[in-house]
Amino acid sequence: MGPKRELKFALESFWDKKSSAEDLEKVAADLRTSIWKQMAGAGIKYIPSNTFSYYDQRKCFCACYGNDQGFDTNYHFIVPELGPDVHFSYASHKAVTEYKEAKALGVDTVPVLVGPVSYLLLSKPAKGVEKTFSLLSLLGKILPVYKEVISELKAAGASWIQFDEPTLVMDLDSHKLQAFTDAYSELESTLSGLNVLIETYFADVPAEAFKTLASLKGVTAYGFDLVRGTKTLDLIKSEFPKGKYLFAGVVDGRNIWANDLAASLSTLHELEGIVGKDKLVVSTSCSLLHTAVDLINETKLDKEIKSWLAFAAQKIVEVNALAKALAGEKDEAFFSANAAAQASRKSSPRVTNEAVQKAAAALRGSDHRRATNVSARLDAQQKKLNLPILPTTTIGSFPQTIELRRVRREYKAKKISEDDYIKAIKEEINKVVKLQEELDIDVLVHGEPERNDMVEYFGEQLSGFAFTVNGWVQSYGSRCVKPPIIYGDVSRPNPMTVFWSSTAQSMTARPMKGMLTGPVTILNWSFVRNDQPRFETCYQIALAIKDEVEDLEKAGINVIQIDEAALREGLPLRKSEQAFYLDWAVHSFRITNCGVQDTTQIHTHMCYSNFNDIIHSIIDMDADVITIENSRSDEKLLSVFREGVKYGAGIGPGVYDIHSPRIPSTEEIADRINKMLAVLEKNILWVNPDCGLKTRKYSEVKPALNNMVAAAKLLRTQL
Ligand code: GLN
Ligand code: ZN
DSSP: OOTTOHHHHHHHHHHTTSSOHHHHHHHHHHHHHHHHHHHHHTTOSSEEESOOOSSOTTGGGOSOEEEEEOTTSSOEEEEEEEOTTOOOOOOOOHHHHHHHHHHHTTOOEEEEEEOHHHHHHTSEEOTTOTTTOOGGGGHHHHHHHHHHHHHHHHHTTOOEEEEEOGGGGSOOOHHHHHHHHHHHHHHHHHHTTSEEEEEOOSSOOOHHHHHHHHTOTTOOEEEEETTTOHHHHHHHHHHOOTTOEEEEEEEOSSSOBOOOHHHHHHHHHHHHHHHOGGGEEEEESSOSTTSOSOGGGOOSSOHHHHHTBOOHHHHHHHHHHHHHHHTTOOOHHHHHHHHHHHHHHHHOTTTOOHHHHHHHHHHTTSOOOOSSOHHHHHHHHHHHHOOOSSOBBOOSBOOOOHHHHHHHHHHHTTSSOHHHHHHHHHHHHHHHHHHHHHHTOSBBOOBOTTOSOTTHHHHTTSEEEEOOSSOOEEEETTEEEOOOEEEEEEEOSSOSSHHHHHHHHTTOSSOBEEEEEOHHHHHHTSBOOSSSOHHHHHHHHHHHHHHHHHHHHHTTOOEEEEEOTTTGGGOOSSHHHHHHHHHHHHHHHHHHHTTSOTTSEEEEEEOSSOOGGGHHHHHHTOOSEEEEOOTTTTTHHHHHHHTTOOOOSEEEEOSSOTTSOOOOOHHHHHHHHHHHHTTSOGGGBOBOOSSOOTTSOHHHHHHHHHHHHHHHHHHHHHO
C-alpha cells in the first residue's frame, strides 16, 4: 500500500472518479520503482517482482470469486471458485510486464508466481459440485498456462523464478503431496535453464511434505520460514537435498520486532555447514505484506521502544547485514547497536510488571468457569431482565457520521475541551438510545461513538501497548489496519468503559449492554511480543478485561458483551497445534467473566468465519448468548445444529447482512428466523444483525432495524 498508504488513496480517488486511470497507474509504477530501488540499494540480491497488486494478490488468476481469509492472518483474499468445466487461458501478462519494468530500471528480479498446486488447493469447488469435485483434477488444465508464463519470462531474460507453495505447511494427504511431484515433473522441461525457488511459509513443513519437496524435479532452491517453522530446521539438518540453495527465512516477516542478529547469525553459520557457503541465501520468513512499511515515518514513537522495532524497510537492511556478516564483512557497529537494543528490551522496566507476571502465571493449569450451569443462569437472568421471546438486539456500533469522527479527531488533537467532547458523545449516545427505544429493540447498546476501532480503543487505555502513526497493513482490498504493538506486560490502570456504559444505562429503563473487546481478539489484531508465548500475553489481557467486566457489573450493567470477532482467525494451520490454541483462547475468554453473578448475562459476538469445525470450542466458551455472523455463509452455521450439535445457550445468528446497503424486508427476515427455528429451540433464539452498524448510514440502518423488529414481533404472535 506504500509507506503512507499512497496506493489506497490513489485507488479510492480513482473509484470516486476524482482521478484518471493514468494517475492511478503512475502512483502504482512509482511505488514499484521505489520498492525495487530500495531493495537494490539495501544490497538485496534476489529481489521479487510480480508481488504488486492493485487490489488482491490472487485476483488476477480467475473470474469468479468467493472470500476467504489468508491462512492465519488478518489478510482476506479472494478465492476462485472452480468447477469441472473451467477453462484456463493466459490472460494477464503482468508477471512478464513487471519483470521487464524492473529490468528497464536496472533491477534484475525474481518473478513470483503462486505455485500451481497451492493455487488449486486454495480455490473452492464451484457451487453444486462442492462434495464431488476434486480441484486437483484441474492440474492438467492449468499447467499449460504456467508453461506459457514461464516461457515468456525466460524469453524476457529471467534467470530465477519463485513459486509460492504455502499449502505445503498444512496437513496434506499423500494424494495431495503427489500433485506436487506430478506438477513439477510436468513443468521440468519448461523450467530447464531457470533457477527455481519453491517458497513455503507461516509454519514448519511436515516431514512427509519435506520429503516430497526435496525430491521435486526441476527445482534448485527451497525457502523456509525459520521463525514460525522451527521444526523445519531439524529436517534441514538431517535431509536437505545436496547441491540445492536454501533460502533461510530467519528475519520475521509477520512481526515488527528487530531481529536478534547474533542468534540469527549463529543459525546461519550452522546452516552454512550443511548446505555450503555458496548455497545459503538469507531471507525474510515470508513476504512483507503482513508487517508495517517503514519505521522512519514513526515520529511519535518513544525512542527506546523504537529501537526494538524493525518494519519492512528495516528488515531488508537486517537481511543484508546478516548476508554480509556471513561473507566475512560484518558491520560491527550495526551488530553491536542491535545487541544493545536486544539487551535493553530484555531488561527494560517498562516491559516487565512482576505483579502481572505472577497473576498470569497463577492462572495456568487451573480452570476458570462460572459456578452455575448455563440453563440455570439463563433462568436467573430472565427473572431479572424479563425479555420477550425472540429478543432483539444489535451488535454494538451505530453509524459513525463525519461529524462524529470530527469530534473525536478534534478532541484527540486537543482542539476541543474534554467537557465539550463528553457533551458531544453524550448527545450521540442519547440519540442512539432514543432511536432504539422508538424501534422497540429489547436489549440496547450505546453505539460505541467514542471508539475509532474496537482494539485500539482498549489498547490506548491499557499499559504495555504502543501505537504507530503509519504502521498500516493491508487487510482487504484497499482497507488497511493499524495494529497496536504489545511490547510489555498488560494491565488496566483505570476503568475503560464504565463511564460511558453507565451514562448510557441512565438514559433508559431497558437493559443496556456493556461492550468490550475480548482478550483473544485484542491479541490477534495486534503485533504481539515475541519474548513470551502468545498465551501468556493473552492471559494478561484476559485479567485486564476481567477487571473491567467486574467494574461494569458493580456499576449496574446486567448484560455485558465481550466480542471475540477474531477468535477463529488465530487458529493454527496445523491440526496438531489447534487443540492447544483453542484451549488457551477459550480459557482466556472464560477468565474474563468467571467471576460474575448468575444474573449477569454475558454475550459474545463472532464475525464471519468457518465456525463449524470449532463449534465445540464455541460452546466451551460458556457465554450466555452468542451472536454470530451468518447471512453470507449460506446458513452453513445452521447445518451444525441440524446435524445434532446440542446448544443450550442463547444464540443469535445474524438475520441480515450489514456489509450491504440493501434493506431487507420484514418477510425476508421472518423467513430467515423461521429457518433458524426449524433447528434451534425458540427459547434460545435471539434476533440481531450480522455485525456492528458502524460503516452503514442511518438511512439504511433505521428501516432495516425497523423490519427486523417487525419480523420478530410477527413471529412472536405465531409461536
Ligand atoms: N461491537 C463491535 C461493533 O459493533 C463488533 C465489531 C466486529 O465484530 N467486528 O462494531
Ligand atoms: Zn462482527
